[in-house]
Amino acid sequence: MSLITKFLSTLLHRREAGIAVMIVLLALVVGAIQPRFLTLETLRIIALAIPLILIAAMGQMMVLVARHVDLSIGSILAFSSIIAGIMFRDLPDVPIIISIVAAIACGGALGFANGVIVTLFRLPSIIVTLGTLSLYRGLVFLVSGARQVDPQYIPRSLIEMSQTSPIFGIPWIVILAFVIALLTYFFLDHVRLGRQIYALGSNPVAAPLRGIKVVPLTILVFTMSGALAGLTGIIYASRFGYVNPGITGVGFEFTVIAAVVIGGVSINGGVGTVLGTVLGVILLGMVNVALPLLGVSAFWQDVIYGAVIVIALLIDKSVRDRSARALAAARSAA
Amino acid sequence: MFKKSLLLGISLSVALISGAALAQDPVSIVYIPKNTGNPYFDSLVAGFEDACKELNCEFTMAAPATAEATSQIPFITAQTQRGVDVIAISPNSPDAMNQVLDRARSRGILVLAVNGDLVDNYEHRDAAILPVDFTKTGPGQVELVGSMIGYKGEIAVLSATTDAPDQNTWIAAMVDSLKTNPKYKDMNLVATVYGDDEPQKSTTEAEALLQTYPDLKGIISPTTVGVAAAAQVIQSAGKADEVKLTGLGTPNQMRPFIKDGTVEAVQLWSPYNEGLLAAYFAVGVKNGTIKNEVGATFEVPELGTITIGEHNVMNTQAELTTFNADNIDDFDF
Amino acid sequence: MADAPLIAARGISKQFAGVEVLSDVDLDLMAGEIHALLGENGAGKSTFAKILAGVHRPTRGTLALNGQPVEVNNPTTAQRLGITLIHQEPISFPDMSVAENLVLGRTDSALLGRVPWAEMEQGAKDLMTQLGVRIDVTKPMRGLSIADQQMVEIARALASDSRLIIMDEPTAPLTPKEVDTLFKIARRLRDEGRTIIFISHRLEEVQALCDRATIFRDGALVDTVDVVDVTDEDIIKLMIGRPLRELIHKTGSEIGEVALEVSGLSQPGMFKNISFSVRKGEIVGLAGLVGAGRTDVARAIFGVAPAQSGTINVNGAPVTIAEPSDAIDLGLAFVPEDRAVAGIFKTLSVEHNITATVPGKIAPRGFISRGIEKALTAQSVKQLRIRLASVRQPIGELSGGNQQKAILARWLHTDPQILILDEPTRGIDIGVKAEFYDMIGKLAADGRAILLISSELPELLALCDRILVMAEGELTADLLRADATQETIMHAAVPKTGNHAQESAA
């Protein structure tokens, strides 16, 4: 086997390569129909569409790798966002960074609560977070008195995070998102604790036998997901310039889950890479930007998300089946 | 503690309903906005509250979580059961509530549509309080954007949802005036896009507009979510000088953009006055001082003489209010 | 052996849900010995091993390590104390690489410490070299054979410098060549001064490998012996209390027409070209090592996982069995191997368990008749002497033997002509076993055809008219009772080809 064919076959067997190919194809197809799609300006728009999904996707990815799921991130996002907004409005003397940290901490706390309920009572995370999805949204209305935080209260410097750039015209929030992705990569691939998350998702029964502290680890994963959703809430305030308790983050969980499963993260736990997730987010971001450019109704967005989740599940399943079959065949052939 | 039997409960509620009909008790008004957490309705509620202080009526607000078509129905039924005198509602659907509203009216409750009407279902409410004559909104917006771009060049519309009835009325009127009024002959409506009143979708659509139409001169966004998203996009792209934006937006929502020059002016009406008018009208009808008939007139402090128009519709103001850098700080809603 | 024992267990007892499964075990394990734990399933040897490894905590009793009292509360503690348990089907993290599986759970560096990928892989390679096996440590565990997975487990024990390595039936799924490799490594580890606990059913392996053996029966330690001093017969006697043959009184039955005939049954990756027949009144044994494909063949015949090709004839007529209900309609019954998973409905009542196969009987007009159901259950309880507190109690509350009786009762209600029994006496008390042997004999005497899958050769030899042997998915022998001995069966059961990743891994 020559070096080149070996390289190609590794490429084809990597899920990431498949997504990368799809990204290129999508760009070419959309570009062929609407040449404006292939401009730097589009790149900027796509780049701006990414951070919101990407940061939350990092959290959701860790949750999925640990063989759980977090449906409450949309509400957590809204909660952190509204907390930051209220602090900006009512405590103008407090430094912005403190408000931001407080908001992220609130997200972490809600995630922590998810983790505690899931582990303490051994409940399926999907049902627990379906409950907290509603519960946390109620809290958002409660703390905000059902009142929006208007644009005039959002600090200029925060809004400029989405508009100004330190380098190459890449906005701050985009850089922040990729820094978070890089940190997540480092954590999951190079820190022992991160590897334990994979172990937990890969074989939850064996994990405690190997001394992995399942309860604290699970809680940690949910807490990180919550905190990252909280950070997403700050980005949300930065990007849209106001915080509304009723519409902020509604339905966001589906977008993020769709992005993560496109990225090859398995809902069966133990499998998934940061690179894949990043590519999944980029692909979804491109689709979102391409739809209006092509003049397709935004109504199609949900259809695409739903179809993407179902198709990703089927691909995941067929990959698993195929590798199981190949293994069986290899054993019987020998 | 279990002191009320069902029977007692029924007789009690009957007693309360009939009791309320006697004019001695203060008129009780409940207002059901589209959803909770919508800043627009906060201001409208304030109008109700201030009027009720003046008129000595009892006012409460009950809001569903979402603006979904059915979400207001349990609230209407519950308020009917509570035996309120007046239900004022900003309907989430022009037709899904017909039957519950009829039920309320059959119990002697005055049903008012506020800020939006039950289009083509007028017989299911007693009257409607709308801010302005909606036929004037479209032309008003075209004129405003025209004045900003020198009545020349490409313009686009960023609307709410494809089937939003009010917005569609306005857009139709815009298209009509662009066609018929020679003043606008050099203005060209190149696209109408929809952001679904969601910040994210509205932002993406606004970005796509700038991207697809590089020669675009003006954007009209006749919806508060859309105009805020478009302003944010224009500010981000630094295109305030090239693309002029206007639309319908609340002063609080648009204040930073107007102050920093991203947007010269937006228009709206006073939701506060809607609440005020609704309360005055409701109390007047209940006390017998106002006749709910087409053509009848009555006085409301600060609003002047109000005339009940066709389909029992009344407006709080004749023209849209324009908010710009000079006057925006006079408003807080 | 004058030194203090490596492990001294005193009065170790364990109860599960009020049932005592281990009582008052005293045992000393010396450094540098290979010590066999023997006993029937359910005798308590695995429970004892798991207590040593921290998987279970003893209800009573103490452990001392090198003379110091220790508490082994969890597997991590055990690991830290130098005790490693290697499961028969090793527990691993299939999505992670071999090298990572080796170090996962090690507590010698901080949780927030970096993963030293390069060192880790080099260390893993070194361990594999040390063990003399060729496993690509960068590949995920998912693709490894069971033998290789065991090697990884042993490597893990070495990496953490374990002094006690417990191997729970390690050889059952292995080929002889693999067994050889394992034994070589085990002896080397012993010579390094480590202690190995070897749990097995195969007495010849115990003779070949072990220094001492401890025999368990009914949750109690019966005796500890030096292996060189005893014969297989002695050990069997200790294990079952009396010779097995005394338990089995097979009444001769009339052997009639062919009831079940399969030919050319194949399922890629599991078994190929399986052909045999079972006659009315005949008990046909199916022997083979774990993983030889016996259960897969049974599942295929019964339609749980139909074979890809091949034909099945019932009473001479070709039939299609796409799912178990087809098989039941044809008069087949199947008592599966894994009772807890595939047999009982744990939380449902004994009654509902017993009538699960006969919906038509209990609900003649579509609605379930309580009367009929009660009568059917009562009949079974009496006929099979099922011991229970109430027929409405969850079946999970019964003992294993009584659960198995209920499963058999379930099938008797369908009046099956062909019964496939997969390890029917596994994990059952010796007394109840005898009842089962009686029942199986009677069923055959009634003219039913029986296919009996068992890993216990004495059981097969005593009960069966004929014994089939499978190895590596193929039928390797069809022996008449007269010709069958433990030796002839094992000879056929041992694979001829070495199918092993150790050879194929590049």
Next chain:
Amino acid sequence: MTMQTETAKPTRDSADARPMWQVVLVRPEVMTFALLVGAFIIASNLSPFFSDAQFILESSTYYVEYSIIALVLTLVIISGEIDLSPAAMMALSACVFAALYQAGLPIGLAMIASLATGVLMGLFNGILVVVFKLPSIIVTIGTLTLYRGLAQVLAGDRSIGKFPQWFNGIDYRLILDVPVPVIVFVIISVALAAILGTTVIGRQIYQVGTSEIASIHAGIRVRRIKLGLFVAMGVASSIGGLLTASRLASVRYDMATGGELQMVLMVMLGGTYIFGGRGSILGTFLASWLLVIIATGMTVANIAITAQLIVMGALLIISIIATNAIYARTQR
């Protein structure tokens, strides 16, 4: 059964049977019933307008469509699966109905088409779960988004209405002072309770949920049962969608948004075990009324929607915890 069992020491044969009072009282439905009584008392005290049978019945028509679907969902969850897409199925099947009617199809045919849509959607869910062996919980999250999206593509966000007068307002048709949908709910409850409690299918649903593998080995046609249940979900959702269309006299794509939470809540509150094998129609029936009482009680007492969201979310979690605890006690 006998109660005079000897209280023997733990033996290796079997544990003792539980006493009768435990069997009867320590079950989740008792918890649901207690909550129902409690909620009624609290609601009566919160607002003098609450305890009025006619009002409660009228209010119940706003939830009864969910309740009907929750009954079928109970069977699905007992069988060890879950379906989170019914609210979206309601919307899509109702949109199909309305769009076809508007396009000129006779209303009867439009209704049949709507039911057929329900069958197809349920079948699609079922095939993904049964044939492709995907986990239903995540599959139906995907199809929930998909079906809702299709409804939006089909109907835009118009309100489609103008149905013939006889079709509209089924919730205002009363039989013996009880709205028709409530009667439908009661009838379906009784029918499903009978199926679950006295027929072989019902028995097998429990068995499948207790152990799918054991069921396969006992000759139970697991795939057929599960596929049937998913199709039944589709049909029930379609019926729910049509009832809603009649009640509202119009259809929009956002019909029943978030309804899946309420349906799951009803089933969980009724003490059905989230991991399958246990549960009852009676529990879901009681829980439906509990939810009506809670929601109506809070609304009529003018308690802000904020509190309602929190109560609903918290109830879901608490009910699962309580149910688990009860089953853990009785399982041993």
